[in-house]
Amino acid sequence: MSTSRPYTVRWGILATGGIAKKFAGDLLVDPATRDAQDVSHQIVAVASSSSAERAQAFIESDLEWAAKTKVGKPHAYGSYEEMLKDEQVQIVYVATPHSHHYANVLQCLDAGKHVCCEKPFTINAEQTKHLVDVARSKKLFLMEAMWIRFFPIVREIQRLLHEEKVLGKLHRAHSELGVHFDNATPEHRLLNPELGGGALLDLGIYPLTWQLLTLFEDPSNERQAPSITSNVLKHPVTGVDEFTSLILNFEKGHTQGMLTANFTVRTHSQQHTLIQGEKGDLTVHWAPFRPTAFTITLRKNSDELGEPRTTEFDIPGGHGMFWVRSELVLCHTHRVRLTGTYCIPQEADACSRALRDGKLEADLHPLSNSIFTMEIMDQVRASANLKYPESIEAVHRS
Ligand SMILES: NC(=O)C1=CN([C@@H]2O[C@H](COP(=O)(O)OP(=O)(O)OC[C@H]3O[C@@H](n4cnc5c(N)ncnc54)[C@H](OP(=O)(O)O)[C@@H]3O)[C@@H](O)[C@H]2O)C=CC1
Numbered sequence: 067m068s069t070s071r072p073y074t075v076r077w078g079i080l081a082t083g084g085i086a087k088k089f090a091g092d093l094l095v096d097p098a099t100r101d102a103q104d105v106s107h108q109i110v111a112v113a114s115s116s117s118a119e120r121a122q123a124f125i126e127s128d129l130e131w132a133a134k135t136k137v138g139k140p141h142a143y144g145s146y147e148e149m150l151k152d153e154q155v156q157i158v159y160v161a162t163p164h165s166h167h168y169a170n171v172l173q174c175l176d177a178g179k180h181v182c183c184e185k186p187f188t189i190n191a192e193q194t195k196h197l198v199d200v201a202r203s204k205k206l207f208l209m210e211a212m213w214i215r216f217f218p219i220v221r222e223i224q225r226l227l228h229e230e231k232v233l234g235k236l237h238r239a240h241s242e243l244g245v246h247f248d249n250a251t252p253e254h255r256l257l258n259p260e261l262g263g264g265a266l267l268d269l270g271i272y273p274l275t276w277q278l279l280t281l282f283e284d285p286s287n288e289r290q291a292p293s294i295t296s297n298v299l300k301h302p303v304t305g306v307d308e309f310t311s312l313i314l315n316f317e318k319g320h321t322q323g324m325l326t327a328n329f330t331v332r333t334h335s336q337q338h339t340l341i342q343g344e345k346g347d348l349t350v351h352w353a354p355f356r357p358t359a360f361t362i363t364l365r366k367n368s369d370e371l372g373e374p375r376t377t378e379f380d381i382p383g384g385h386g387m388f389w390v391r392s393e394l395v396l397c398h399t400h401r402v403r404l405t406g407t408y409c410i411p412q413e414a415d416a417c418s419r420a421l422r423d424g425k426l427e428a429d430l431h432p433l434s435n436s437i438f439t440m441e442i443m444d445q446v447r448a449s450a451n452l453k454y455p456e457s458i459e460a461v462h463r464s
């Protein structure tokens with residue numbers, strides 16, 4: 067255990083909606099509980115575009131600041147601009163709807179702040195590329211908060227598939243995410259084109275990331291881009307994509323991926339991602355955006371499956387936006403608790419370590435991943451003639 071003082075990063079939270087509450091709440095969990103000795107987090111400011119009172123209420127009631135920490139309270143700002151003038155703020159977590167990411171991240175970078183921005187990074191790839199250029203020119207850290215990239219369970223799946231080759235040669239992967247919102251009106255950010263609504267950008271990005279993690283990043287594919295066919299069914303009222311499906315051919319790896327996303331019917335299968343190889347299958351259990359277990363079923367022969375073996379990962383405390391302390395457990399008849407826990411940085415810890423080490427992007431989720439993801443989503447939208455209003459598609463290079 068290291069005895070040196072942890073590197074403390076000072077966060078500003080930009081927007082006070084649903085995910086901001088989860089992310090900020092996770093920042094307040096004592097890093098010692100996850101054996102992270104080298105980094106810690108402080109929230110120094112919260113900004114709401116609605117009012118300073120809303121930012122204050124976020125601090126007092128959503129974060130239950132007084133109950134959770136004795137550390138000095140963050141400053142509550144009634145506008146994003148005001149918060150970005152605060153010299154105490156080192157890095158900003160951007161949690162506005164997709165439509166606003168590009169403009170908000172530009173604002174942060176122009177104010178000299180490092181940035182961690184929610185997924186999807188922007189509306190289109192050109193906007194992402196512009197943000198990357200600006201961040202690099204200003205020597206500022208920038209990262210898309212595609213949090214599953216930092217989960218130990220995801221890294222363990224990659225290790226098993228790509229290094230240990232537990233399934234042998236990979237053949238195909240199926241991944242999906244369907245959700246159902248009871249009271250989703252046309253104004254809801256998921257249905258509203260003005261807010262970048264639609265299944266692909268909000269939900270499809272997860273099954274797409276599972277395809278990239280498994281088939282695209284399979285060493286035998288040598289990171290060759292897939293050829294893609296896609297199909298989209300638009301929402302009858304707002305015109306955003308309600309159901310979106312992709313077939314991805316990875317020629318180099320000789321694998322095929324299929325993915326589907328929608329915001330009307332929930333994925334009921336507990337297993338949202340299925341990867342099949344010559345020796346058997348690996349399924350990842352719900353949820354695609356917060357996986358906690360996977361099952362490997364090796365084949366006895368071409369027709370018969372062997373006994374499934376499940377590995378579970380714990381996410382003790384918090385929502386899991388910064389870290390996971392995990393223990394491997396083999397379930398079913400082989401219930402074995404493996405000795406030793408290990409802690410792996412998750413997205414917020416990864417940001418802190420990058421700032422501490424003077425890095426401008428995160429090793430586990432470099433900006434090239436975000437550009438590539440946006441390019442694929444652009445391609446799918448173009449083939450379905452799915453356009454957002456020009457006000458949110460525009461790129462403002464000077
Ligand atoms: N990583 C993950 O697991 C998740 C990521 N997300 C991502 O986070 C982002 C935000 O999602 P979520 O928190 O669910 O959204 P919410 O609608 O709950 O919150 C968005 C917040 O953005 C601010 N805002 C600024 N301008 C607008 C506007 N014109 N309309 C609406 N809100 C506005 C508001 O905060 P204020 O008034 O304080 O400025 C609002 O509370 C999305 O891009 C989504 O993809 C969402 C859920 C889970």
Ligand SMILES: O=C1OC[C@@H](O)[C@H](O)[C@H]1O
Pocket residue numbers: 245268269355
């Ligand atoms: O990132 C997300 O994960 C969970 C979904 O319900 C949500 O809409 C999405 O933004």
